[in-house]
Amino acid sequence: MTGLAELARTAKLLVATDFDGVLAPIVSVPAAARALPASVEALRALGSLPDTEIAVVSGRSLEVLRRLLSPPDEWHLVGSHGAETTDNTMDMEAVRPAAVKLAATLEHLVGARPGVAIEPKPIGAAVHVRNAAPDIASAVLEEVRSGPATEPGIFVTEGKCVIELAVVEVSKGIAVNQLRDALSATAVLYAGDDVTDERAFRALRDGDLGVKVGPGETAASLRVEDPEAMAAFFEELLALRSAGR
Ligand SMILES: [Mg+2]
Numbered sequence: 001m002t003g004l005a006e007l008a009r010t011a012k013l014l015v016a017t018d019f020d021g022v023l024a025p026i027v028s029v030p031a032a033a034r035a036l037p038a039s040v041e042a043l044r045a046l047g048s049l050p051d052t053e054i055a056v057v058s059g060r061s062l063e064v065l066r067r068l069l070s071p072p073d074e075w076h077l078v079g080s081h082g083a084e085t086t087d088n089t090m091d092m093e094a095v096r097p098a099a100v101k102l103a104a105t106l107e108h109l110v111g112a113r114p115g116v117a118i119e120p121k122p123i124g125a126a127v128h129v130r131n132a133a134p135d136i137a138s139a140v141l142e143e144v145r146s147g148p149a150t151e152p153g154i155f156v157t158e159g160k161c162v163i164e165l166a167v168v169e170v171s172k173g174i175a176v177n178q179l180r181d182a183l184s185a186t187a188v189l190y191a192g193d194d195v196t197d198e199r200a201f202r203a204l205r206d207g208d209l210g211v212k213v214g215p216g217e218t219a220a221s222l223r224v225e226d227p228e229a230m231a232a233f234f235e236e237l238l239a240l241r242s243a244g245r
Contacts, residue, residue, distance in 0.1 A: 007187050008237055008240035009241075012184055012186045013051065013189070015055070015189045017055070019056055021214065022230055031068075036228065039230060039234055042235045043075075045238050047074060053185065054075045061080055062085075081171060083170045085179075092123075096122075099122065099166075105148055106148060110140045110143055113136050116128070116131075116132050121166070123170065126165075149165060154166070172192070174199075191230060201218060201219040213230050
């Protein structure tokens with residue numbers, strides 16, 4: 001496979017992978033998702049090789065990811081799309097004062113309106129309007145959009161009946177590059193299946209390899225059909241890297 005043999009020979013390899021849809025086949029009940037044993041075994045063996053690090057990068061919270069995966073202690077975990085890491089690649093102590101201030105600003109601005117809830121988060125705060133009357137909900141969202149959301153250094157994510165403001169930008173792409181730098185990796189393999197993984201594929205550099213699992217447009221250079229094929233890919237990488245050492 002183009003690029004894989006070269007990747008397997010790199011001095012310090014970081015193997016980073018999404019969980020759902022890559023290690024674990026997609027199931028209808030999210031709590032029932034489990035990684036394929038073949039993938040876990042190949043990654044465990046890869047991680048025990050010298051100069052080879054394993055990371056699992058997920059949108060799930062770290063707590064849930066740990067419960068579903070039971071990963072070896074030496075694996076690096078990134079949860080909540082990069083807002084939580086086991087490596088402290090983000091300095092949470094430095095971020096906290098700005099996040100607390102942002103939550104207080106939102107509370108002061110719109111927190112007293114009926115049905116509006118401000119949810120403080122580690123890197124910012126969310127304004128929930130699901131329980132507000134429609135006219136109040138739209139007025140509150142507009143006030144947040146035209147006010148605090150326009151401040152420099154604020155990153156906005158809008159969802160259904162919620163607007164979330166953060167004081168640092170997080171994405172799987174940023175998380176993977178923070179981890180690459182923290183570990184001094186000389187090349188990265190990233191495997192993912194979803195739109196949020198495209199941020200990671202686009203953040204890859206020369207000599208890295210992106211593997212997209214399943215159909216759909218992608219910035220990754222390689223594609224495999226499903227998690228079973230991904231397991232075979234990890235096994236091939238293990239064989240190549242073991243042979244080269
Ligand atoms: Mg996924």
